[in-house]
Amino acid sequence: MSAPLLALRGVRKVFGTRVLFEIDRLSVDEGGAYVLVGPNGSGKTSLMRILAGLDREAGGGMDFRGAPAAFTSYPERLRRSIVYVHQHPYLFHTSLRHNLEYGLRCRGVPAAERARRVDEAIAWAGLEPRRATPPAKLSGGEKQRAALARARALEPELLLLDEPTSNLDRDGRAQTLALLAQLRDERRTVIVACHDQEIIGLAGFTRLRLDDGRIALQSG
Ligand SMILES: Nc1ncnc2c1ncn2[C@@H]1O[C@H](COP(=O)(O)OP(=O)(O)OP(=O)(O)O)[C@@H](O)[C@H]1O
Numbered sequence: 001m002s003a004p005l006l007a008l009r010g011v012r013k014v015f016g017t018r019v020l021f022e023i024d025r026l027s028v029d030e031g032g033a034y035v036l037v038g039p040n041g042s043g044k045t046s047l048m049r050i051l052a053g054l055d056r057e058a059g060g061g062m063d064f065r066g067a068p069a070a071f072t073s074y075p076e077r078l079r080r081s082i083v084y085v086h087q088h089p090y091l092f093h094t095s096l097r098h099n100l101e102y103g104l105r106c107r108g109v110p111a112a113e114r115a116r117r118v119d120e121a122i123a124w125a126g127l128e129p130r131r132a133t134p135p136a137k138l139s140g141g142e143k144q145r146a147a148l149a150r151a152r153a154l155e156p157e158l159l160l161l162d163e164p165t166s167n168l169d170r171d172g173r174a175q176t177l178a179l180l181a182q183l184r185d186e187r188r189t190v191i192v193a194c195h196d197q198e199i200i201g202l203a204g205f206t207r208l209r210l211d212d213g214r215i216a217l218q219s220g
């Protein structure tokens, strides 16, 4: 049995007079893998940004492990627990290793533990051959995998991925898809916003559909 990791309550996003969406209730199970689908402009990115505390103007809130939080006063504890990976992730112009280590250092993770997590994440993402390659020289698919590895190394309680396969060729998509399947198998709680039919069709991913201002669980 899965327990809810978070339960959204009355999430409302408005631009001027336009109501983008209103979500009365939605539960996300601990260890669950979800895809967030919906037409362009339905609000997938906006919703993920709200969940990650990147939008302080959204209405409503959520219970996270039973503790209530409003989006207008997003708690620091959640900032560390929920990690959002942008559709076009930014990598520092340093080294791959530094990119993965930076967030861990900011969180005060001790050096030996940082090294362990970085090594593990680089291996997980299949980037060992690129360890010494400056991020600017990585391919699009490698950059995307580096961003996934960087997020995974933080060991978030909820991972939000925004269109992780957009702009990737066939091989790049296949590699990223394999990482998504691994996250599912590792029982990481993950929500992936996408239009990619292959991700949408991945076994074990529950579909959430955002459309016309409402969200619904969709089967099949
Ligand atoms: N700051 C803003 N001011 C006004 N409207 C905005 C703002 N940010 C986003 N929007 C609008 O909100 C809507 C939802 O955008 P959002 O990026 O969340 O959609 P999406 O579902 O992620 O779309 P896509 O599938 O194209 O990525 C769009 O119509 C967008 O133009």
Ligand SMILES: [Mg+2]
Binding pocket: 044, 045, 046, 162, 193
């Ligand atoms: Mg989007």
